[in-house]
Amino acid sequence: AQSVAQPEDQVNVAEGNPLTVKCTYSVSGNPYLFWYVQYPNRGLQFLLKYITGDNLVKGSYGFEAEFNKSQTSFHLKKPSALVSDSALYFCAVRDNGGYQKVTFGTGTKLQVIP
Amino acid sequence: GAGVSQSPSNKVTEKGKDVELRCDPISGHTALYWYRQRLGQGLEFLIYFQGNSAPDKSGLPSDRFSAERTGESVSTLTIQRTQQEDSAVYLCASSPMGLGAETQYFGPGTRLLVL
Numbered sequence: 701a702q703s704v705a706q707p708e709d710q711v712n713v714a715e716g717n718p719l720t721v722k723c724t725y726s727v728s729g730n731p732y733l734f735w736y737v738q739y740p741n742r743g744l745q746f747l748l749k750y751i752t753g754d755n756l757v758k759g760s761y762g763f764e765a766e767f768n769k770s771q772t773s774f775h776l777k778k779p780s781a782l783v784s785d786s787a788l789y790f791c792a793v794r795d796n797g798g799y800q801k802v803t804f805g806t807g808t809k810l811q812v813i814p
Numbered sequence: 815g816a817g818v819s820q821s822p823s824n825k826v827t828e829k830g831k832d833v834e835l836r837c838d839p840i841s842g843h844t845a846l847y848w849y850r851q852r853l854g855q856g857l858e859f860l861i862y863f864q865g866n867s868a869p870d871k872s873g874l875p876s877d878r879f880s881a882e883r884t885g886e887s888v889s890t891l892t893i894q895r896t897q898q899e900d901s902a903v904y905l906c907a908s909s910p911m912g913l914g915a916e917t918q919y920f921g922p923g924t925r926l927l928v929l
Binding site: 732734736742743744745746749751790794801802803804805806807 | 847849855856857859862870905907916917918919920921922923
């Protein structure tokens with residue numbers, strides 16, 4: 701069975717500082733990994749994904765994530781946080797085989813403090 | 815093009831009533847997912863449809879919950895004899911086959927309140 705862990709319910713960071721939102725995963729085969737963002741009162745939006753290739757993936761709004769196979773992690777990062785980045789962030793994983801079921805983490809609330 | 819749409823956007827019902835939630839996926843998307851999101855919590859997988867294959871119903875919390883999908887189009891999620899703990903936002907997502915199959919496209923959700 702596949703699973704995702706987001707160990708932090710909430711992350712607080714000052715505006716302008718770098719941010720990291722942690723994610724670790726477990727999957728039987730090779731993973732496809734995703735980050736989604738949910739702004740208040742809005743639906744989930746795709747942010748970025750790792751499928752294959754370069755371990756550092758760049759996505760929307762200046763976010764990036766690094767795939768680390770040995771640590772089974774896919775932490776989300778941004779060099780300089782904006783107040784508008786405050787939202788709920790979900791990490792997700794699926795096996796890269798034919799079965800497309802995706803498993804989501806419980807979410808991490810990011811609060812960027814002005 | 816049009817995204818995933820869900821209806822109704824909000825539904826208030828009385829305990830014990832049945833409700834039906836609808837999802838229109840993006841045209842051509844073969845995979846369709848239902849999730850539940852309780853207030854302040856993460857996504858809870860409910861059911862997954864992939865083309866004509868048997869759906870994965872492993873996430874349905876009880877036999878009061880059921881879902882149908884006609885071919886590769888509309889899906890309905892039915893909750894019978896609703897309970898207060900069913901109150902949540904029900905999210906639908908779809909994804910294509912082949913290139914881009916990895917990414918899910920979410921609808922705006924149906925906010926269900928059971929009184």
